[in-house]
Amino acid sequence: QTVVTQEPSLTVSPGGTVTLTCASSTGAVTRGYYPNWIQQKPGQTPRPLIYSTSYKHSWTPARFSGSLLGGKAALTLSGVQPEDEAEYYCLLYYGGAPVFGGGTKLTVL
Amino acid sequence: QVQLVQSGAEVKKPGASVKVSCKASGSTFTSTNYGISWVRQAPGQGLEWMGWIIVYNGNTNYAQKFQGRVTMTTDTSTSTAYMEVGSLRSDDTAVYFCARVVVEGAAPVRADFWGQGTLVTVSS
Numbered sequence: 001q002t003v004v005t006q007e008p009s010l011t012v013s014p015g016g017t018v019t020l021t022c023a024s025s026t027g028a029v030t031r032g033y034y035p036n037w038i039q040q041k042p043g044q045t046p047r048p049l050i051y052s053t054s055y056k057h058s059w060t061p062a063r064f065s066g067s068l069l070g071g072k073a074a075l076t077l078s079g080v081q082p083e084d085e086a087e088y089y090c091l092l093y094y095g096g097a098p099v100f101g102g103g104t105k106l107t108v109l
Numbered sequence: 110q111v112q113l114v115q116s117g118a119e120v121k122k123p124g125a126s127v128k129v130s131c132k133a134s135g136s137t138f139t140s141t142n143y144g145i146s147w148v149r150q151a152p153g154q155g156l157e158w159m160g161w162i163i164v165y166n167g168n169t170n171y172a173q174k175f176q177g178r179v180t181m182t183t184d185t186s187t188s189t190a191y192m193e194v195g196s197l198r199s200d201d202t203a204v205y206f207c208a209r210v211v212v213e214g215a216a217p218v219r220a221d222f223w224g225q226g227t228l229v230t231v232s233s
Contacts, residue, residue, distance in 0.1 A: 034218040038156070045226060046148075046156065046206065051219035089156050096170055096216025098146070100156045 002026055004092050004101040011107045012080050020104045021072040022090030028071035029092065035073035036091040037066055040103075046089070050075060082108050111135040113207055113224035120230045121197050128193040129227045131207030138188035141165050144210045144217050145190040147181060149203040150226075157203075161210055161217050162190065170216070197231045204228050 003025040012018040022035060029035060037050040048057055050066035053073065063079045073092070077084055085108040090101035116130040131145060146161040160171035162181040169181050180193045190207055207224040210217035 036219050038220075040156075045223050046208075047223075048219070048221055051221075057221060087155075091156075091158075091220075093216070093218055096161075097172065098158045098217070100148075100158060103155045 002094055002099050004090055004099050006088075006090055006101040006104045008102070009105040009107065011109055012077070014080060014082055014108055016080050017076065017078045018080060018106065019069070020075045020077075020088055020090075020106070021069065022074070022092070022101050023072045024092060026094070029068060029073045031068070033073070033092040033094065035066065035068075036093075037064075037073075037075045038089045038091060039086045040089065041086045049088075077106075080108055084108055111209060111222040113209060113222055115205075115207060115224040115227045118228040118230070120232065123198055123231055123233055125197050125231075126193055126195040127197060127229050128191055129205050129207075129229070131190040131192075131224050133188045133190070133209065136209070138183075139165050139185050142212055144212050145181070145183065146208045146210045146217060146220055147179075147192045148206045148208060148220075150206070151200070151203040154203075159192070159205075163212060163215075163217075164190070168215070194229075197229075199231050202229065202231045 005023045038046045040046045049060045054066040067074045087103045089103045112134045144163040147159040162169045183190045204226040208220035209222045210220045
């Protein structure tokens with residue numbers, strides 16, 4: 001069974017920069033897994049932010065960026081805002097069978 | 110703007126079935142480029158992919174965990190997708206989301222627009 005691993009929690013100060021990562025139990029994450037990043041705030045519908053590693057949706061703020069870093073998918077937030085406090089999920093596509101990571105709870109403090 | 114509107118909350122007894130609907134508007138439902146994925150979230154837990162259906166050809170792919178117990182269908186005349194879960198258990202209590210997925214090749218590679226979610230409660 002494929003497992004996608006994320007940091008359970010991270011804390012960042014307002015205005016700071018933070019990087020969330022996403023690892024695959026099958027080995028290095030590549031563009032072929034079409035890494036997606038999804039934000040979810042309590043009681044709200046998930047909101048996609050990044051797809052295919054680094055592409056942004058039309059609604060994605062410029063401070064969010066996606067990349068590959070050290071064999072993992074990565075989501076970097078630069079100039080963090082208080083409203084960025086949320087759960088962030090990584091999603092990898094394994095030949096059409098997506099697997100979610102467990103989520104990273106980002107606290108802005 | 111694409112909108113996915115899901116059916117309302119359900120309360121079911123263990124062993125029963127539930128069918129959740131997801132009505133799409135604002136895009137070409139039968140386009141070869143799109144499908145519908147279903148994702149669930151148990152209380153206080155993360156997101157769990159259940160499966161997807163490619164609308165124009167009806168191809169489905171279910172997560173192994175749900176094979177034999179989940180059926181995904183579409184009605185192109187009403188631009189509505191359906192997901193039915195049978196043999197419900199208490200641990201099926203969750204919010205169920207539909208999401209439009211973009212297809213490249215023969216499989217989805219991203220989900221862009223999401224429904225508002227449907228709470229299904231399984232309780233005796």
